[in-house]
Amino acid sequence: MKVGIIGDGAIARYVRSHLEDTHVCIVRPSKIGSAEASDTILRVADASQVPDDTDLMIDCAGHSALAQHGPLILKRGIDLVTVSLGALADAHLHQKLRAAALQGASQLHLASGAIGALDCLRAAKVGGLETVTYLGRKPPQGWIGSPAESTLDLKTLKDPSVHFDGNAREAATAYPKNANVAAAVALAGVGFEQTKVRLIADPSIDANIHELSATGEFGSFTFRIEGKALPDNPKSSALAAMSVVAAINRMQAAITS
Ligand SMILES: NC(=O)C1=CN([C@@H]2O[C@H](COP(=O)(O)OP(=O)(O)OC[C@H]3O[C@@H](n4cnc5c(N)ncnc54)[C@H](OP(=O)(O)O)[C@@H]3O)[C@@H](O)[C@H]2O)C=CC1
Numbered sequence: 321m322k323v324g325i326i327g328d329g330a331i332a333r334y335v336r337s338h339l340e341d342t343h344v345c346i347v348r349p350s351k352i353g354s355a356e357a358s359d360t361i362l363r364v365a366d367a368s369q370v371p372d373d374t375d376l377m378i379d380c381a382g383h384s385a386l387a388q389h390g391p392l393i394l395k396r397g398i399d400l401v402t403v404s405l406g407a408l409a410d411a412h413l414h415q416k417l418r419a420a421a422l423q424g425a426s427q428l429h430l431a432s433g434a435i436g437a438l439d440c441l442r443a444a445k446v447g448g449l450e451t452v453t454y455l456g457r458k459p460p461q462g463w464i465g466s467p468a469e470s471t472l473d474l475k476t477l478k479d480p481s482v483h484f485d486g487n488a489r490e491a492a493t494a495y496p497k498n499a500n501v502a503a504a505v506a507l508a509g510v511g512f513e514q515t516k517v518r519l520i521a522d523p524s525i526d527a528n529i530h531e532l533s534a535t536g537e538f539g540s541f542t543f544r545i546e547g548k549a550l551p552d553n554p555k556s557s558a559l560a561a562m563s564v565v566a567a568i569n570r571m572q573a574a575i576t577s
């Protein structure tokens with residue numbers, strides 16, 4: 321399988337280190353031919369330059385990159401795995417990606433990211449869900465560059481502090497680098513409007529803690545994970561990068577779980 325990647329940040333580097341070979345990489349125009357480009361990988365700036373024989377593209381570059389490159393990749397008939405699924409909170413982009421996949425007879429696969437139990441949520445949805453709540457808790461440095469900075473002093477924070485309380489659409493839109501999990505939960509369960517989200521900066525923890533609770537016809541469940549951040553980016557959990565590799569593996573397996 322010839323696999324290409326969008327982005328060259330913390331998640332992309334982890335994924336590349338687990339691939340035998342990377343066929344092509346979409347990077348910022350400024351990074352083509354830069355000093356970092358010391359290996360022989362084909363670096364391009366646009367989806368139109370991705371070679372025709374590419375089987376699968378992997379988006380590890382965030383919301384704007386999915387919006388910029390996703391539609392053309394799918395229209396060209398190339399399957400795409402994305403970890404930037406919070407971008408689908410934009411209903412216009414969601415529809416554009418769907419139309420592109422239908423036109424190209426391709427598929428957009430959503431990596432499970434930093435959370436688990438989405439399989440449980442998807443199955444529970446069949447019987448009917450009543451409530452779905454997601455709580456995202458990170459150390460203060462994990463919220464730097466997010467709207468948390470407008471209500472909290474992240475450098476001197478002493479107690480756990482809620483800086484967002486609302487629904488998954490608002491969370492995924494306002495926190496593009498921190499609330500993709502909220503979107504994953506919404507897409508697997510009761511949707512963006514009905515999924516309740518709270519985001520917390522907590523100086524007493526050193527992990528990214530995600531808690532998902534649901535009730536419905538099936539009964540109830542709570543899932544909690546304490547994820548280690550990637551060494552290169554305190555915002556991103558290592559499991560998010562691992563889930564991308566797992567998605568690629570699933571696509572190549574004869575029997576999938
Ligand atoms: N589903 C989930 O659970 C999670 C999802 N994520 C999503 O994954 C994204 C990436 O995370 P991470 O790797 O840690 O972030 P990084 O900031 O380390 O890397 C992002 C990379 O993407 C590049 N990039 C951004 N926009 C474009 C573009 N239009 N074209 C080409 N390259 C682009 C950046 O380049 P430059 O440096 O020049 O901007 C950078 O190299 C996050 O922004 C977030 O949306 C993250 C964690 C969990």
Ligand SMILES: O=C([O-])CC(=O)C(=O)O
Nearest residue numbers: 434498499500501556557
């Ligand atoms: O990596 C994480 O822990 C979660 C995250 O950033 C996101 O949901 O966007």
